[in-house]
Every structure is written in C-alpha cells, then in structure tokens.
Amino acid sequence: MVRAATVLTIAAGGLSGGAAFAGPATSPVVVTCGEVITTSITVADNLTCPGNALSIGADDVTLDLGGHTIRGGGSGVGVQIVDDNPQISGVTVTNGTIAHFGSAIQLSNADGATFSALLLTNDSGVAAPVIDTGRFPISKGLVISDTRVLHTQGNVIFAQLNVGAVTVTHSQIAGGAVFFSQSVGPTFTGDSFSNTTVTFNIEGDTTVTGSTFVNSPVVNDGFGFGNDVFQGNTFSAADTALTLADVANQQVTGNTFANNDIGVAISDSPGDTVSGNSFSHNRTAGVYFVDSGPMPHGTLTVSANKATTNGDSPDGATDPGGLPVEGGIYLYTLHGGASITNNHTAHDGGYGIYALPPTPGSPANTSSGNVSVSDFARCYPLNLCTYQ
Structure with missing residues (x-):
C-alpha cells in the first residue's frame, strides 16, 4: 500500500518555520518554501522561493529532488542543514537543480553530509559561496559527487578552519573559486575545473588525482x-x-x-x-x-x-x-x-x-x-x- 507522508504544520517564518515531515515518504511530496525536512522524501515538483527554501533538521535524511529545480529570487539559501547541537549526521541531498540563491547549500556542524547528482548555479550576482560551510562549529566528512557547479560569481566552496575530510569526486566546476584554509585532508578525484581558481592555504594531506584543470x-x-x-x-x-x-x-x-x-x-x-x-x-x-x-x-x-x-x-x-x-x-x-x-x-x-x-x-x-x-x-x- 502506498502511504503519503504525514505533514505537521508549525509556525511559519524563516528556516525554522513551515512544515516538518514525520514518517517515511513512499510517494513524491509537494514541498513549500520554509519547510523543515525531518524524514527522507522525494520532491514532487519544482519550487520557487523569494528567500530561503528548505532546511533539513534530523539525522539520516535523504532529500531527493526527483530531478526538479529549487529556484531562488537572487538571495537566501536553497537547502540548509540546520545548525544544531548535537550535530546532524548522515544527510544526503541528490538528483536535481538548485539555482539563483545567494548560496545553493549551507551547512554547519554537520557530520557525513553527501551532495550528489546536483546542478548548482549561483547566477544571482551575489558573491556568496555556492556551498557554504559557515565558520563554526566544525563540519566533517563532506562528500560532493557527480555534481556540476556552473557560472558562480563568488566562491564555489569556502572552507576555513571548520571543515574536515572533504571529498569531491567526478564533479564539474566552472567559474568562481575553491578555497580551503586550515582544514585537513581535502580529496579531489576525477573532477573537471574550468575558468576557476583552487587555493589550499595552510593545508595538509591534500590529494588531487585524475582531474582536469583548464585555465584553473x-x-x-x-x-x-x-x-x-x-x-x-x-x-x-x-x-x-x-x-x-x-x-x-x-x-x-x-x-x-x-x-x-x-x-x-x-x-x-x-x-x-x-x-x-x-x-x-x-x-x-x-x-x-x-x-x-x-x-x-x-x-x-x-x-x-x-x-x-x-x-x-x-x-x-x-x-x-x-x-x-x-x-x-x-x-x-x-x-x-x-x-x-x-x-x-x-x-x-x-x-x-x-x-x-x-x-x-x-x-x-x-x-x-x-x-x-x-x-x-x-x-x-x-x-x-x-x-x-
């Protein structure tokens, strides 16, 4: 039997408001701007938000965009992993497009987050990181795979003092800048860079293999x-x-x-x-x-x-x-x-x-x-x- 996700409505306002999903979703779910996702779902349709869009507020949540697009109004955040204590772990965001926000993805104090099969475009003109790791506390075990980041105005990834064990695999980055400072062990494997810059500042145990850099x-x-x-x-x-x-x-x-x-x-x-x-x-x-x-x-x-x-x-x-x-x-x-x-x-x-x-x-x-x-x-x- 197919059972739709239970939706609990809570106070609206910001990323902490909107609706929280409880229980497993076995069919695509219609989401709205400002929702906090607390169980794994597949998104049913495209979403346009003038500010922040979605946030994830629980461990082991998979947000499958179902091939759809989350589009912003030129500012805000597309998908945020809520800064919580203890840290949120095991989040996956996959299979879709996040475009026209200040930052497509924002995370802080996250453990083992995975972003895969995404198209991320910061075409809003805002010079914010496409993937924003914040500053404190520390996030670790970040994986970016089979993802394209195109036409960014600012940093693609800005990771300083607060990120450990980042892995980027089989991804394409065009434009913008990748910056790591005082973090440990970023690994890039089979990636493609064009018209970008990559900086490792006060780093250690960096590994870059099988990747292509054109004017980068x-x-x-x-x-x-x-x-x-x-x-x-x-x-x-x-x-x-x-x-x-x-x-x-x-x-x-x-x-x-x-x-x-x-x-x-x-x-x-x-x-x-x-x-x-x-x-x-x-x-x-x-x-x-x-x-x-x-x-x-x-x-x-x-x-x-x-x-x-x-x-x-x-x-x-x-x-x-x-x-x-x-x-x-x-x-x-x-x-x-x-x-x-x-x-x-x-x-x-x-x-x-x-x-x-x-x-x-x-x-x-x-x-x-x-x-x-x-x-x-x-x-x-x-x-x-x-x-x-």
Whole structure:
C-alpha cells in the first residue's frame, strides 16, 4: 500500500518555520518554501522561493529532488542543514537543480553530509559561496559527487578552519573559486575545473588525482602541513598551472602540463618530488624551482620527467640572480640538495635543464641519466645531461 507522508504544520517564518515531515515518504511530496525536512522524501515538483527554501533538521535524511529545480529570487539559501547541537549526521541531498540563491547549500556542524547528482548555479550576482560551510562549529566528512557547479560569481566552496575530510569526486566546476584554509585532508578525484581558481592555504594531506584543470590555476601555499599529492592530473591554459610555496614533502607525479606559461612553480618547499610528469609547450618553463629562503631545505627530487618544446615564448621573468627563466626544467638551487635524474628534454627554448650550482657549504646537487635532445642552450652545468 502506498502511504503519503504525514505533514505537521508549525509556525511559519524563516528556516525554522513551515512544515516538518514525520514518517517515511513512499510517494513524491509537494514541498513549500520554509519547510523543515525531518524524514527522507522525494520532491514532487519544482519550487520557487523569494528567500530561503528548505532546511533539513534530523539525522539520516535523504532529500531527493526527483530531478526538479529549487529556484531562488537572487538571495537566501536553497537547502540548509540546520545548525544544531548535537550535530546532524548522515544527510544526503541528490538528483536535481538548485539555482539563483545567494548560496545553493549551507551547512554547519554537520557530520557525513553527501551532495550528489546536483546542478548548482549561483547566477544571482551575489558573491556568496555556492556551498557554504559557515565558520563554526566544525563540519566533517563532506562528500560532493557527480555534481556540476556552473557560472558562480563568488566562491564555489569556502572552507576555513571548520571543515574536515572533504571529498569531491567526478564533479564539474566552472567559474568562481575553491578555497580551503586550515582544514585537513581535502580529496579531489576525477573532477573537471574550468575558468576557476583552487587555493589550499595552510593545508595538509591534500590529494588531487585524475582531474582536469583548464585555465584553473592551483595554489598550495602558506606554510601548510605538507604531505600533499598531485597525481595523474592534466593542467592547461593557465599562467602558472600549479604553485607550491612554503609547503613540505609534496608529491607531483604522473601529471601532464601543456600550454601554460609555467607548468609547476615551486618555492622554498623542502623535500618535494616532481617525477614522471610531461611538460610540453609551456611558454616560459615546464618547471621553475626557487630555493632562496633562509629555512633549512630538504632534497628536491626531479626525476623521469619529459620536457618538450617549452620556453619558446618566455614572459620575461628572471630568477633571483637576474637571469631569464626559460626552458624545460629550471632549478634555482641556491642551497642545493637537488637530485636530478633520468629526465628527458627535447627542443626546449633556453635550457633543457638548468640547475644553479649551490653556494659553498651547501649540499651538492646530484644528477644522472638526464638526456637532452636539440634544446637551444643544452643543459647547465653542461655535464648535467648527455646529448643526442
């Protein structure tokens, strides 16, 4: 027997008013603006709200939009997970469109929320985060999967001090900005970014794999906790595609950097590894490393990379010593300690590999197995490479 959800009417006004759903819903339910959802439902039709739309006020609730659209009037929140104590856990919002609000989704003090199969558009002109994690208290275990965020005016995700263990998988982000600061362990897998920016500020254990970045620079900086992994991604059409600054022990492996100004720019980051990447047609350089600060530096490992036809249209940048940055792999190793092995460079403008000899008393750079083919200035020092 099909049984409709029981609807309990409570005082209207804001996200705490409207109707609360009690009992399981076995058929689509018509919702109205301002309702608090306390049991799993499937939405029956489209909804337009001039302010806030729906909120979720109980654990283990699934809000299935049923392929429908919740549309705002240019402000407010589409779906909010109510800030409660104890925190709300196990919420899922899925299968629909949330558009034209200040923020499509807002959550605070939520545990294990999942947003999947959604189209989120902040086309209202309000520079609010599409997914707003608030500030305090802490939300954790946020999962965003198979979701598209398009045409945002502000931040796509703004997560600062208050979010742990965010996972974004197989999602598309176009426009706006993704910003994480002082949170732990964001993970991006199989995602697509275009015309956006991604910033990890004072982060740790960040993992980005199998994702595509088109005109979408990634910046990882600010004395982060380190141990970050960028693996198997494609970066293209950016000024500097990946910037790593003042963060230790990062792994940049198996990525493709093509048609940027600079592929990877690294500064004062001890113990980083750049290995097995492909760099091609980056106008100034495939890799640009600067080791100039007073902090102790671990070994930079640059190994088994391929750099082809980089440095053909340099932007005029110079290293701290005043020399032009130009070529496949350009390493300003003032304090030394770089391991440069088994890289293959070909047809690069400037140098195939440039590695500044360290200052006296600093650890020596070590090299072996590097091959240069028809690079304009070959390698420096000359014995850094063999030539074909």
